[in-house]
Amino acid sequence: MYKSTVTEIFWTTLVHSGLNDRLLHVAASDRGLCLISLQDDTHMNMKQWVGKKFPNAVLIEDKERLSPYLEQLQAYCERRSMSFELPLDLQGTIFQVSVWQALMRIPYGQIRSYLDIATMIDNPRAVRAVGTANGANPIPIVIPCHRVIGKNGTLTGYSGGLEMKEALLQLEGYHDYSATGHARFKF
Template sequence: MAHETNIFYSTFSTPIGPLTAVKHEAGVLNIAFGDEEKALTPIGLWLRRMGLNANRLIRDDDRLADVKSQLEEYFRGNRKTFTLPLDLKGTPFQKAVWNALLEIPYGETRSYKQIALRLNMPRAVRAIGGANHDNPIPILVPCHRVIGSNGELIGYGGGLSIKEKLLHLERRSHYLKAE
C-alpha cells in the first residue's frame, strides 16, 4: 500500500535547462531533467514503483525554495556541497553506490571501477553503472562525477552534454577558487 503523504514538486530554470525537483517531509526524493510537462509522467511512475502515492503530488514552489536556492548557488560556482536532506529510494546495493557517489569531492571524478573497489565489489563495475544510471537525485547525488576507466565520459541520464557542462562548471570554479 502506498504511503498517504503529500509529495511536493517545483520546476525551475537552470543553465543546463529546466529541472523538476520532488520532495516530501523526509527530504528530496527526485530531480528530473525537464520541465513539468516532460518530467511529471516519469516522476509519477517512479513514485509508484517506490510505493509512494503519485496522486498526492502537489506543486509548491515555496516548499522547494531551498532546493532551488542551493542549485542556483551550485550553478554560480558558490556551493560545493549540498545540505539538503535526501530520501534515497532504492535497493540496498543502489543506496550503497549512491552513498559512495556522495563521497566524491567537488571538482573531481572517479571511475566505475574505483567505485566498485571502494565498495569492495571489484567485479560489480556494470552493476555500479546500472545503479549510477538509476540515481533518482542527479546533481545532489553527483553521478555526473563518474567516468570510464579510460577517462572518457560514459552515459548520463540528462545526456552527455549536460554531464560535460556539470564537470566543466565544477572544474572551472574549483580551480578559480583555489588561485
C-alpha cells in the same frame, strides 16, 4: 484516530543557465529530496517515478516548500557552493543506496571510474552493477553521478545526456576528459 496512509510529494521546477536552461522537476517527501528529473518529458517521468516509489502518493506543486532545495541547486549552478546540505529520501535497493553514498564522497571537481566506485563499496567485481545503479540515481547533481567517467577518461552515459554531463563537469572546473562518443550517445 484515523491516520492517513497517503504520502505527499511536493514538487516544483527549476531552470538555470548553469544547467543549459533545461527544465528540471525537483521533488521531495517530508523526509527530504527524493527526485531531480533530467529527462525529456520530465513531468510525466516524475509522475511515473513517484507512482513506483511512493504508491498512493499525492503530488503537490509547492515552490515555497522546496525553496531550500532550489536555493542550494542555484548556489551550485552559480559556483557559490561546492556541496549540498540537504536531507535526502533515498528510494532504492541496498546496493543502489551504497553506490549513491559512495558517489557523494567524490569531491567537487574530481572524477572517479566505475571500478573506483565498485572498490569504494568493497565489491570490485561489481563494475557493471555500479554502472546500472549510477544510471538509476534519482537525485543527479546532488548525488554527483556526473563525476563518474570511463576508466580511459571518456565520458560515458548519463541520464541527462552527455552534453549535460559535460556542462556539469565544466561547471565544476574539470576538463581532463575525452568527449569521444558524443555522436554515439544520444540520450
